[in-house]
Amino acid sequence: xxxxxxxxxxxxxxxxxxxxxxxxxxxxxxxxxxxxxxxxxxxxxxxxxxxxxxxxxxxxxxxxxxxxxxxxxxxxxxxxxxxxxxxxxxxxxxxxxxxxxxxxxxxxxxxxxxxxxxxxxxxxxxxxxxxxxxxxxxxxxxxxxxxxxxxxxxxxxxxxxxxxxxxxxxxxxxxxxxxxxxxxxxxxxxxxxxxxxxxxxxxxxxxxxxxxxxxxxxxxxxxxxxxxxxxx
Numbered sequence: 185x186x187x188x189x190x191x192x193x194x195x196x197x198x199x200x201x202x203x204x205x206x207x208x209x210x211x212x213x214x215x216x217x218x219x220x221x222x223x224x225x226x227x228x229x230x231x232x233x234x235x236x237x238x239x240x241x242x243x244x245x246x247x248x249x250x251x252x253x254x255x256x257x258x259x260x261x262x263x264x265x266x267x268x269x270x271x272x273x274x275x276x277x278x279x280x281x282x283x284x285x286x287x288x289x290x291x292x293x294x295x296x297x298x299x300x301x302x303x304x305x306x307x308x309x310x311x312x313x314x315x316x317x318x319x320x321x322x323x324x325x326x327x328x329x330x331x332x333x334x335x336x337x338x339x340x341x342x343x344x345x346x347x348x349x350x351x352x353x354x355x356x357x358x359x360x361x362x363x364x365x366x367x368x369x370x371x372x373x374x375x376x377x378x379x380x381x382x383x384x385x386x387x388x389x390x391x392x393x394x395x396x397x398x399x400x401x402x403x404x405x406x407x408x409x410x411x412x413x414x415x416x
Contacts, residue, residue, distance in 0.1 A: 219243030253279035319415030
């Protein structure tokens, strides 16, 4: 099955060149220049992945991400201004799965897309027992779902990957470097806030007290620890 991508970019020449490159690599790419129209198309067409620029006419990328995240089940890759940490963190907090700074080399963009798509579940997958249970919390890698007290938890692709990784090492501290190496293939440069932003979102979704978290704990100077307890 061909992977469908919606490229939301108002620079027509850049969008066409990017779409042409991705199409040569067996990706089905559609282009949309306006944010307000993109919002409608994302929800109606449900592409596998959305490449979403921040600066757009109609609605900016942040507004679009916020509007579609609850109903769109695919991957959102945001294009942010280079070195704009605020843009990157805001995008992640609004539910983007990853970000990449502009200008970006097409081959780098393609590599990031392929890495994100590898995390998507295969249609028809069933739970084969590859799951973990902690009290009233259950997470399944096969179906890429998580529940707490019997209720499903709405997770982005990136949030699920981080939660699964933490749960797989329950009781052990994982540093930001450990997490970034595993999830994105890069080391921690002392500035990247993507892990912190996702941890914050996960705590909210897991009903973990942000002032005194007990389910995903911060170990000062070392990293994060997923508790084996406190799930009842």
